[in-house]
Amino acid sequence: MKREMLTGNAAAAWGVRLAEVDYVPAFPITPQTEIIETLSGWISDGVMDTRFVTMDSEHSMITAAGAASATGVRVFTATSSQGLLYGFEMIYTVAGWRVPLVLINVSRGLSSPITLGPDHNDVLATRDTGFLQIHCENCQEVLDSVLMAYRMAEDERVLLPVIVNMDGFYLSFTREPVEIPDVEEVRRFLPAYNPSHAYFKAGHPMAQGVAVLGGEYYSYFKYQMHLASKNALDVYKKTCREFEKEFGRKYDTIEEYRLDDAEYVLIMIDSFSTMGKAAVDRAREQGIKAGLLRPRLLRPFPEEDIRKALNGKRSVAVIDQNISMGKGGILYSELAGCLYNEKNRPFLLSFIGGLGGKNISPEEFTFIFDQLVRGEEAEVETPHLLYTEQEWEGMQKLKDIAGKG
């Protein structure tokens, strides 16, 4: 084990290197490119025994990843934002092949307008595809989650692909101290992939990804994917326990921050949760019983754990770093659905924040806690966009320059 300053992208590359991946199809896109650059450097230097192929698009890249995984080798690929959307048709397709590849998505806001900062509309577009989803708050988690993702995906009860998500810039280009485990430790935790359903062997002919005509057949395959995804909950928890035993770092489906005696709760995912935790600390100093809940696993959705964690809380603010136009925050809807039948359910507020990487300032968190304390008397829309007067003034200036007066 060694400890080094790594960006989220470098931590991702280390995870892939330690997982001893066989094949990496690649296509560049900011802010992901550093991952495949790092990997291609290691491969050309001979420290990784991996086949690396640059593809002509993300559509080809995801196809190649799925096809290679269907031959029974361990596959990694990475993309971001528009790239993910360009390959989207194949995201659904390879999930249906039941291949356990791992894809890192480095979140970045979607066009238009085109931008570079992060939000989660890209990764959340894949929530219904069959891909499992792990969301990371820091660089250490990125490395660890890649290892956990393979272990979970390759389990007989699952065999579905996994997306590990990190925020562009806030993690991808941010360096933090990261522990890099030794490869021997990793081999104990993550043994070689040994497929029993999809592989390539001379003398064992097999047709994969075949067509079915007839809804009853189609329904069978789709629902099997759902059941496999549900199985992944237990497999994930077991993976967490094994991971802690081997490496000493503890993960769960959700992270609870000062939640035990909390009455007012923030729900956030990915790297902005760090700022949410700081806001919880500040609110506590003011005497507000604040806490934060961070779902780490979004698919399968850890409904039971979330219900248990929120039982008896007064009010909860979901901060969605995404927007479904005409409806609101995606996570808010999922949370509301998860809590609806609870007798003792908290009052739910919905905020949209951090779109395109917009900062969420301490003042905005104060605003949220003010509203949380008011509970049903809160004066906010559903959803309420986190946007300050100062930012509005800046926007007015930009409009003037653009001749929008």
Place this chain on the structure above:
Amino acid sequence: MLKLRFHGRGGQGAKVASRTVGTAAFMEGCNVQDFPLYGAERRGAPISAFTRIARGQIMERGVIPDPDVIIVMDHTLLSDPQAAPLSGSNKGGVVFVNTPESPEQLKADYDIDALVITLDLTKIGLDMVGSSILSTLAGAVASRIIGIGEDSLKDAVEKELSGIIADRELLEKNIEAALYCFRSLEPVEMKTLQSEHGKSTVITMPFERARISSPAINAAASSILKQTGNWKVFRPFWDYDVCNKCMICVSRCPEGCISLNEEGFPSVDNEHCKGCLICVEECPKKAIKAVRGPVPDQVEVTGE
């Protein structure tokens, strides 16, 4: 927690500077987070980078609006309203500027309340390393100000550069120049200030018609207003005795800022020339030289 913010121009090394001090502090057992911010990459465009250093956990992410130490790697950024390198600087903080000017002069010119420190990093870089890339020099300056040890700095420079520079001699020169900058300054007793958080100003965003709210620019020719002339370290200088008016430089300038004067000689728009020196590279007659220093007016140029 100590918060440092670096301001430079694309290609000048602000990112590596923030990493150098970050790595040095990490080597001294601190918790560190460093992070560069740039848009679509362009050489010369203002960029910033950030380093947070703490004994305990770091509970912040993203840009630093209220830094304890500001490192300005390019003097001309001080008057750039978009880069706004002095924003958020406070009385107890430190502002370092790469400039031949004195701290007193800068304090007066830019109305700075913080402690100002200056050193001509560009000159040191050109003299000692032969380049205007100032990454390790600025990293050294920052390390010295916050009181990092010389050995940690040296190891950090070595570590940060060994990944990017293969030439051992160049690496040694960088270490030497970094140590020279380090020794030229004194550490500053840092008082980290707890930031004051104001009252909430969250608004409810109103609807605006698509004519306003679609991402289109209705104003014409706004790029003329954006002066990029101060992006350069070197500027092109024409020797009309050698020039044969072939116009190759005119067609090769990516900024379209070379036009012809009355006698048909190329003449540069210094308010928009970014100093990329492609014209110098492309001229078949070697009639263009790269020079430093202020821009003389056109009469002087023609007269030379």
